[in-house]
């Protein structure tokens with residue numbers, strides 16, 4: 110039974126992922142570690158805000174920024190995590206070649222290994238949001254959250270990012286020690302162009318055109334509407350123009366756009382991975398180490 | 402065979418720096434990865450400031466800070482965890498067996514990394530300044546150079562110390578470096594004037610040489626930078642000089658201690674931990 | 675004259691990091707060795723015997739738990755620099771250097787740590803590359819080398835600095851017959867060139883030890899069991915002849931050790947598991963008939979039978995109590 114084998118593989122690679130991610134220390138230290146990083150990253154933004162506005166954080170602008178930044182952790186960490194699996198296996202454990210020649214589904218192995226990353230990141234996102242609500246007055250009202258919309262958009266978005274990570278992992282076969290950098294690049298594109306911490310409408314118009322092709326743009330908007338509907342309405346009302354550039358779209362239209370753009374990225378990513386994988390084998394780069 | 406310890410150590414530095422210097426030309430993709438990538442973060446934060454309608458110099462701070470992160474990354478990933486990595490691939494025992502100072506080997510790594518990273522950071526600054534129309538004024542280039550040099554000596558001294566402390570680590574090395582990214586980006590004020598953290602926090606953050614180095618550079622490069630200063634440039638230079646000495650001494654001490662410990666327990670040359 | 679290498683009751687104990695995990699290993703147990711200049715000295719022993727541990731201590735990478743070790747008259751625990759100036763080490767299977775550098779650049783880089791002038795280093799690199807047939811590879815990146823080529827490069831790395839004493843830890847590991855011969859011949863020539871040079875080599879290839887070494891120490895479980903020239907070592911078992919039998923369908927080897935007149939014996943099965951090679955060291959020729967009848971009594975067939983002169987392997991079996999494979 111192929112499916113059962115795949116499930117078993119998924120389980121064992123998830124276990125392996127957990128061993129590699131968490132087994133280096135005791136759970137307490139590990140939890141601290143998983144919290145400190147995201148909070149510190151968030152604090153950078155908080156202080157940038159404080160320096161300019163001189164103190165007040167309980168307003169819609171701040172909530173918009175804060176939530177976007179927290180959600181972005183998914184993009185960065187998962188994208189990074191999937192590729193890291195490939196990079197790490199190759200450069201540090203030098204096991205990639207063994208994994209690679211094993212008669213199993215490479216995709217499933219990679220996702221198993223990354224599943225744990227998603228779990229850890231979710232934890233970090235939750236902590237960050239909780240910190241925001243409790244300490245900084247970020248406007249999330251649990252009663253007002255649209256759970257259905259949230260679940261649906263999270264699922265589509267995460268799957269899309271995973272596949273992107275895989276594509277980047279393929280590319281990393283080809284790009285020496287910088288392999289992780291290419292993900293940062295892609296994550297960077299999303300950060301700047303997808304309305305993560307500022308609305309896309311302040312970008313130059315050529316950049317806004319690019320934004321409209323990125324699934325993350327729609328994802329950010331949908332998820333925000335799901336968890337902080339009041340903030341989104343308040344923001345639109347107080348700025349007096351369509352500040353996010355998507356104000357006139359319904360939730361359904363946004364979901365649709367998310368699905369379509371994610372689908373396109375999905376297919377492109379699989380293609381990129383295949384091509385990269387092929388080139389890597391042609392050039393014999395699967396088991397290279399490239400540090401200096 | 403050779404002229405004595407001084408020449409031997411100088412050659413060691415040159416020898417170990419060589420792969421780093423040649424490395425970036427062998428893999429020309431560095432331009433994209435090391436120059437273009439930081440620009441995304443810079444662009445992101447620059448637009449945040451724009452969104453918040455901040456004064457123009459803040460964009461400049463972001464460009465400068467973003468370029469300087471390259472040095473911190475170099476310290477974490479190519480200094481601190483380097484000896485651990487050398488141990489894994491088997492070079493460490495060859496280094497330790499050679500009749501040369503370990504400090505020279507670390508020094509070679511540092512020199513190579515410093516040159517490599519300076520080129521990257523400079524390129525990032527140039528592109529950033531052009532892309533975001535940053536206005537700057539170089540009132541006293543000599544002081545700026547002094548600040549940069551002492552900051553780098555102190556910083557790479559710190560990197561050498563980390564490298565020694567990491568020597569006996571296993572896989573924790575990666576996590577430790579990873580843990581020192583965001584928190585340090587935050588505490589050293591890469592993207593906002595460190596003064597806004599409050600006096601005591603800023604003073605604490607000053608243990609990392611980039612904090613004061615960056616604060617001094619902001620004052621020297623931007624016309625209104627002095628308004629956001631934590632300490633005066635001269636004080637900062639003085640503190641950085643102290644840090645230089647402290648970190649170099651600590652690095653040497655830590656290296657000796659860890660090497661001795663490693664040789665006693667047998668973990669020094671053990672691989673695949 | 676000073677010994678090139680001298681150890682006095684050299685002992686090395688490895689303790690586990692945490693008390694409960696693993697047990698204490700005594701890798702070296704009161705090892706006394708005296709190696710003179712000009713000697714090509716071999717340490718022969720099974721896996722885990724402590725060979726690498728000796729070399730690590732002598733090359734200043736590991737401290738002894740107790741006892742003393744001197745290289746060129748200098749204490750390896752105290753006069754580190756003086757020792758290091760005079761030695762180098764090559765290990766089989768090492769992957770040193772940076773894959774991004776070329777063969778020449780890697781060799782040059784390591785020579786710099788010994789303070790060689792660049793010009794001199796390049797001249798020596800040229801000579802050695804030539805000798806090892808790697809001349810045409812000098813501008814290739816190390817990561818494109820085959821395992822054997824890489825090992826040759828490692829050997830060159832060790833000799834480029836012209837050490838007084840070189841430690842070779844299974845230097846021919848992973849090399850094919852030709853490449854291994856190149857390395858062996860090089861080592862023999864190298865030591866003949868200058869009588870002040872010394873080689874300390876570990877191996878578990880009997881042939882290699884027999885062919886190369888002036889003297890051999892046999893080590894097992896951290897203890898030196900014998901130390902002499904190959905010729906004298908073989909004399910240890912000269913009194914005894916060796917009987918080798920190929921036996922088909924042997925089920926167990928239980929009763930052999932109780933046969934009178936047998937000093938020691940080993941057995942090995944072939945890949946198929948049908949054929950067993952039994953090797954007996956005889957104290958008394960009369961044991962032959964008992965051996966044969968025991969084999970037949972077990973319902974097995976004798977496929978071949980041979981009486982031979984002692985080899986190093988026999989010495990090894992006698993001392994260690996088991997074969998090397």
Ligand SMILES: Nc1ncnc2c1ncn2[C@@H]1O[C@H](COP(=O)(O)OP(=O)(O)OP(=O)(O)O)[C@@H](O)[C@H]1O
Nearest residue numbers: 667668671688699701720721722723724725726727
């Ligand atoms: N760093 C270490 N920590 C703990 N135990 C060690 C360490 N190094 C060696 N040992 C143990 O000491 C013993 C001797 O090891 P050593 O490497 O010297 O053997 P060897 O003779 O070189 O074997 P081989 O032929 O397999 O290379 C082994 O039992 C080994 O497990």
Ligand SMILES: [Mg+2]
Nearest residue numbers: 725726727843
């Ligand atoms: Mg060994």
